[in-house]
Amino acid sequence: xREDYAFFHSLRVRWAEVDRQDVVFNGNYLLYFDVAITxxxxxxxxxxxxxxxxxMAGWMQSLYVVKAGVEYHASAHFDxxxxxxxxxxxxGRSSMRFVPEIYCGAEHLVTxxxxxxxxxxxxxxxxxxxxxxxxxMLGFEKMAPEGT
Amino acid sequence: xREDYAFFHSLRVRWAEVDRQDVVFNGNYLLYFDVAITxxxxxxxxxxxxxxxxxMAGWMQSLYVVKAGVEYHASAHFDxxxxxxxxxxxxGRSSMRFVPEIYCGAEHLVTxxxxxxxxxxxxxxxxxxxxxxxxxMLGFEKMAPEGT
Amino acid sequence: xREDYAFFHSLRVRWAEVDRQDVVFNGNYLLYFDVAITxxxxxxxxxxxxxxxxxMAGWMQSLYVVKAGVEYHASAHFDxxxxxxxxxxxxGRSSMRFVPEIYCGAEHLVTxxxxxxxxxxxxxxxxxxxxxxxxxMLGFEKMAPEGT
Amino acid sequence: xREDYAFFHSLRVRWAEVDRQDVVFNGNYLLYFDVAITxxxxxxxxxxxxxxxxxMAGWMQSLYVVKAGVEYHASAHFDxxxxxxxxxxxxGRSSMRFVPEIYCGAEHLVTxxxxxxxxxxxxxxxxxxxxxxxxxMLGFEKMAPEGT
Numbered sequence: 087x088r089e090d091y092a093f094f095h096s097l098r099v100r101w102a103e104v105d106r107q108d109v110v111f112n113g114n115y116l117l118y119f120d121v122a123i124t125x126x127x128x129x130x131x132x133x134x135x136x137x138x139x140x141x142m143a144g145w146m147q148s149l150y151v152v153k154a155g156v157e158y159h160a161s162a163h164f165d166x167x168x169x170x171x172x173x174x175x176x177x178g179r180s181s182m183r184f185v186p187e188i189y190c191g192a193e194h195l196v197t198x199x200x201x202x203x204x205x206x207x208x209x210x211x212x213x214x215x216x217x218x219x220x221x222x223m224l225g226f227e228k229m230a231p232e233g234t
Numbered sequence: 235x236r237e238d239y240a241f242f243h244s245l246r247v248r249w250a251e252v253d254r255q256d257v258v259f260n261g262n263y264l265l266y267f268d269v270a271i272t273x274x275x276x277x278x279x280x281x282x283x284x285x286x287x288x289x290m291a292g293w294m295q296s297l298y299v300v301k302a303g304v305e306y307h308a309s310a311h312f313d314x315x316x317x318x319x320x321x322x323x324x325x326g327r328s329s330m331r332f333v334p335e336i337y338c339g340a341e342h343l344v345t346x347x348x349x350x351x352x353x354x355x356x357x358x359x360x361x362x363x364x365x366x367x368x369x370x371m372l373g374f375e376k377m378a379p380e381g382t
Numbered sequence: 383x384r385e386d387y388a389f390f391h392s393l394r395v396r397w398a399e400v401d402r403q404d405v406v407f408n409g410n411y412l413l414y415f416d417v418a419i420t421x422x423x424x425x426x427x428x429x430x431x432x433x434x435x436x437x438m439a440g441w442m443q444s445l446y447v448v449k450a451g452v453e454y455h456a457s458a459h460f461d462x463x464x465x466x467x468x469x470x471x472x473x474g475r476s477s478m479r480f481v482p483e484i485y486c487g488a489e490h491l492v493t494x495x496x497x498x499x500x501x502x503x504x505x506x507x508x509x510x511x512x513x514x515x516x517x518x519m520l521g522f523e524k525m526a527p528e529g530t
Numbered sequence: 531x532r533e534d535y536a537f538f539h540s541l542r543v544r545w546a547e548v549d550r551q552d553v554v555f556n557g558n559y560l561l562y563f564d565v566a567i568t569x570x571x572x573x574x575x576x577x578x579x580x581x582x583x584x585x586m587a588g589w590m591q592s593l594y595v596v597k598a599g600v601e602y603h604a605s606a607h608f609d610x611x612x613x614x615x616x617x618x619x620x621x622g623r624s625s626m627r628f629v630p631e632i633y634c635g636a637e638h639l640v641t642x643x644x645x646x647x648x649x650x651x652x653x654x655x656x657x658x659x660x661x662x663x664x665x666x667m668l669g670f671e672k673m674a675p676e677g678t
Binding site for chain 3: 252253254259262
C-alpha cells in the first residue's frame with residue numbers, strides 16, 4: 087500500500103519502452119526498479135559527509151541482485167507518469183530484501199521483489215553488510231535494529 | 235536441471251545488453267525469456283495445419299504475463315552463447331506456468347518463472363485456455379491431461 | 383552551440399544504458415533524442431486550447447523519421463545528468479529537420495540530426511505539414527515563415 | 531544494393547524491439563548494426579591463428595564510433611527475419627567507414643553509415659590502424675590497398 091512507502095521516484099514511460107499492445111514491455115519494470123533503487127541510494131546518503139558518499143560507491147559495487155520478481159496487476163502505457171515506491175522490508179547478515187511498488191495516479195500497477203546479497207569484492211563470497219550501511223538504512227527506513 | 239528440458243533456444247549476448255561490470259543487466263533476462271517463449275510458440279505449431287497457425291496468433295494476443303521472476307546463480311557476459319530452456323510446469327483452467335532456465339555451456343546461470351493468464355479479448359477477464367491450445371501444449375510437453 | 387537552443391530536456395543516464403566501457407551505448411542517443419522530442423511536442427502545445435492538444439496526437443502519429451544521425455564528440459557515463467537541446471532548423475512542405483545536441487555540464491557530447499516526413503495516414507504518401515502545426519512550430523522557434 | 535555485400539548477419543525482430551505502431555523503434559537499428567559488426571569482426575578472424583584472435587580483442591577496444599547514421603526506407607515488424615549486410619567502404623590512416631544495409635526478404639529497409647576511429651588506448655588520440663588489421667580487412671573485403 088502506498089502509505090507504506092516513504093521513498094518514491096517518478097518517471098515517465100518512454101515510447102521505446104512500450105510494445106505493440108501499447109503497454110510497457112514486462113521486462114522493463116525491472117529497469118524501472120533499477121532506476122528507482124539508484125535514486126534510493128542517492129536519497130540515503132543525501133546530507134551525509136563526503137566520506138560516506140565515497141564509501142557508498144564501493145558498497146553499491148558489492149551488492150548483487152540474486153532474485154527479482156514482478157507481479158503485474160495493471161498496465162502502464164506510453165507517456166504515463168509512474169511513481170515507484172521503494173522500501174527495505176528485511177535486512178539480514180549479508181542480504182537485503184526490497185519490495186518496490188509502482189503506481190500511476192491512484193492505480194497500483196505492479197508489485198516487485200528484489201533480493202540483494204553483499205559480497206566480498208575479492209572472494210565473491212557473501213559477506214556481512216557493513217555496519218555503517220546497515221545503520222544508514224535502518225535509520226532511513228525507521229526500522230528497528232533487528233531489521234524486520 | 236538441463237535434462238528436464240525438451241525445448242531450448244540459443245542466443246548470443248549483445249554488447250548493449252551488458253552493463254559496466256560486464257554482466258548482463260538483470261532486467262534483460264526477462265527479455266531473453268520473452269525471446270525464448272516466442273520460439274516455444276513457434277515450435278509448438280510447427281507442422282500443424284494453417285488453421286492452427288492462424289488461431290495461434292489470436293491465442294498469443296490473449297495471454298498476459300501476470301507474474302515473472304528470476305533467480306540469478308551466475309552471470310552471463312558479452313558474447314556468451316546462452317541456451318534458454320523453456321518448459322510448461324502447470325496448466326490450470328485459465329493460467330499456465332513456465333519455468334525457464336538459462337545455461338552457458340555446463341553452467342546454470344538463471345532460473346525463472348513466468349505465469350500467464352488467458353483473458354477474454356473483450357472483457358479482459360480470465361477465460362478458459364482454449365481446448366485446442368491446451369491439447370497442443372500437453373502433447374508438446376508430453377504431460378498428462380491434469381496438467382501437473 | 384548551447385545558445386542556439388531555447389528548448390532543453392534533462393535526463394540522467396541509467397545503469398542499463400551504459401556498456402562495459404562505462405559509456406552510453408551509441409544507439410541509446412537516438413533513444414534520448416526520442417525522449418527529448420516527445421517533451422518538445424509537449425512544450426509546443428503547453429498553454430494551447432484543448433482542440434490543439436487533440437490535433438497534436440494525430441499529427442504525431444503522422445510524422446515518420448526518415449533519417450537520423452549522431453556525431454559523437456565525448457562520452458556520457460552512468461549517472462551523468464544530460465541536457466538535450468532540441469531545435470527545428472528547417473521546415474519544408476512535408477518534411478522537418480531537427481538538430482539535437484547533448485551536453486553534460488559545459489561539455490558538448492553529441493550532435494544529431496533527425497528528419498521527419500509528414501505522411502497521409504491513409505495513403506502513406508508524403509503530405510503537407512498541416513498549417514496549424516507549421517504555425518505553432520514557427521512561433522515556438524521564432525522562425526520566419528519561410529522556415530529556414 | 532544487395533550484390534555489393536559479401537557479409538550478412540541475420541536476426542529476428544524481438545517483441546521488445548517494436549513500438550506501439552508495430553514497427554522497430556528507430557534507435558534499435560543502431561543496435562542491429564552493432565550486433566552485425568560484432569559478427570563481422572568474428573568472420574574477419576575466423577580461420578586465423580590464435581595470435582591474431584588475441585590481437586583482435588585489443589583492436590576492438592581501440593575502435594570508437596565517431597559517427598552513425600540511419601536512413602529509413604521501410605519498416606521492420608515483430609518477428610521479421612532481417613538480413614544485415616555489413617561492408618567496409620573506406621579505410622583511412624586512423625578511420626574506417628562502414629555502410630550497413632538491412633533487408634527483409636527482397637525489401638530494402640534501411641541504409642546506414644558507421645565511422646570508427648582507431649585511438650591510442652593510453653592517450654585517447656587517433657592513431658594509425660594497425661597494419662595487420664588493415665591487411666586483414668582489405669583482404670576480407672577484397673579491396674585495393676588504397677582502400678577506397
